[in-house]
Amino acid sequence: MFKKLICTLLLLTLFVCGCGKSNPKDDLETITKRGKLIVGVRDDTKPFGYRDINGTLQGYDIDLAKYIAKDVLGNEDAVEFIPVNASNRISKLNARDVDIVIATMSITDQRQLVVDFSVSYHIAGQAILVKQGSDITSLRQLNNRKVIIIYGSTGEMSIRRNVPDATIIGYRSYIDGFNALKNGEADAMIADDTILLNIALDDKSVKILPKRYSREPYAVAFRRGGGADKLRERVNFLINNLLVTGQLEKMQKKWGIR
Numbered sequence: 001m002f003k004k005l006i007c008t009l010l011l012l013t014l015f016v017c018g019c020g021k022s023n024p025k026d027d028l029e030t031i032t033k034r035g036k037l038i039v040g041v042r043d044d045t046k047p048f049g050y051r052d053i054n055g056t057l058q059g060y061d062i063d064l065a066k067y068i069a070k071d072v073l074g075n076e077d078a079v080e081f082i083p084v085n086a087s088n089r090i091s092k093l094n095a096r097d098v099d100i101v102i103a104t105m106s107i108t109d110q111r112q113l114v115v116d117f118s119v120s121y122h123i124a125g126q127a128i129l130v131k132q133g134s135d136i137t138s139l140r141q142l143n144n145r146k147v148i149i150i151y152g153s154t155g156e157m158s159i160r161r162n163v164p165d166a167t168i169i170g171y172r173s174y175i176d177g178f179n180a181l182k183n184g185e186a187d188a189m190i191a192d193d194t195i196l197l198n199i200a201l202d203d204k205s206v207k208i209l210p211k212r213y214s215r216e217p218y219a220v221a222f223r224r225g226g227g228a229d230k231l232r233e234r235v236n237f238l239i240n241n242l243l244v245t246g247q248l249e250k251m252q253k254k255w256g257i258r
Helices: 002-020 027-034 058-073 090-094 154-162 174-180 193-202 229-244 249-253
Strands: 037-041 047-049 079-083 115-117 121-124 128-130 146-150 167-171 190-191 206-208 216-220 221-223
Touching: 027 058, 027 229, 037 058, 037 090, 047 058, 047 190, 058 229, 058 249, 079 146, 090 115, 090 221, 121 193, 128 154, 128 174, 128 193, 146 154, 146 174, 154 167, 154 190, 154 221, 174 190, 174 193, 174 206, 190 206, 193 206, 229 249
Parallel strands: 037 079, 146 167, 146 190
Antiparallel strands: 115 221, 121 216, 128 190, 128 206
């Protein structure tokens, strides 16, 4: 009886250990076999990811995704774009709805706990957008004011940390947040400068304050756990090559972010 109990416990231990072992899929192999790269992108962050007059996705992030598809699959059109926002882009990545995320996503210590990142492909900085004629000139003046943030963005964290008495009004898209600012529902909006710049260029009723309040290194996000290691190495090599050859700079000039 005792021997049977020991054998049973041993088998149970082996079973549990076996189940606990991670056998991550090789994402690069999966993509190659599928013949298509699936990328989570923004469609409301001009000039990084937005829809043109015909509804076609355009932007710096979109171009980078096409470069990756061409490098991995030999065809820049072998890519499917899935719209994501700041709140769901990590969950969609980890749920395997997308292979990678290229969506104005900056590297932070908190995010590195749940996803892996490529080398940075752009450096942005947080800025404040206000209506023309506003008396707000600095971040500290947002205390006891209504401030628009985008849920899940680093701007939300900055406001909560640096301006604790501000009233935060959150939106899931930059378009909705900007419209709320224009309609007088808040006193200011905080977000990455390159995104706000294009809003300000298209609408002279608002302006960006000159100071930047952070350093935001944008990067491609990958699932953690080992399955994306080869894919991340491939993308890192590509981004570094685009940087060395000057192609990254050409892309930035094309989209007016340099």
